Amino acid sequence: MTDKTKMRILGLIGGTSWHSTAEYYRNINQSVNDYFGDNTNPPLLLFNLNQSLVHRYQIEDKWEKIADLIVDGGLRLQKAGAESLLLCANTPHKVFEIVEDQLSIPIIHIADATARVIKRQNLSSVCFLGTKFSMEEEFITSRISKYDIDVLVPPDSKTIEELHRIIQKELTYGEIIMSSKKFVLDFIKSMINSGAEGVILGCTEFPLLITQADISIPIFNTTEIHSKAATEYILNLNNK
Known part of the structure; x- marks a missing residue:
């Protein structure tokens, strides 16, 4: 069994939407609780994107702007100690390669x-x-x-x-x-x-x-x- 003190820190880039991001947070916490059989919680960091701004850039076909938002969040999480990242939605993976190229930590692809x-x-x-x-x-x-x-x-x-x-x-x-x-x-x-x-x-x-x-x-x-x-x-x- 994994040592509770050696869990790896994961960064979550959420907000698209916050409803589904809440499901990610619940699922991951519950799974770790179940693994250890108690109330052990995982080390998670969250950066919440502005969904209204993301939707605007989607309509305007400005995906480079969306990539900039995600990279900014990823860099903040990386600096805060995240060892890997999760983009908490499918559509942001459209700019996966752009984001991946600008970060030094891996991203778990959906x-x-x-x-x-x-x-x-x-x-x-x-x-x-x-x-x-x-x-x-x-x-x-x-x-x-x-x-x-x-x-x-x-x-x-x-x-x-x-x-x-x-x-x-x-x-x-x-x-x-x-x-x-x-x-x-x-x-x-x-x-x-x-x-x-x-x-x-x-x-x-x-x-x-x-x-x-x-x-x-x-x-x-x-x-x-x-x-x-x-x-x-x-x-x-x-x-x-």
């Missing part, structure tokens, strides 16, 4: 953690739900595909825009609307008919809306998966 879990279940085809940026572009899906996994995304812009709207106009504010849940479930059913063996909740807000009880195929909750990878890092279990 796509790598997710792909490894999918491979352990021997699945070859999954559908991916996320923001329009992560569905239209390949900074998450192509990284998962490198593990010989076929990643299906919505085939039409109308579906992509509606999924994106649900995330940014509802879930990031903590609002759960049943008509939106039905829309998402109907889309997942269509993907199952297209051959999907599992579904990646590739936006860290989607688990607020969809659970395993809602569908028949395996759900891959990237918030939980990423949190578990973080816990393994903190406890130095990934090298054992």
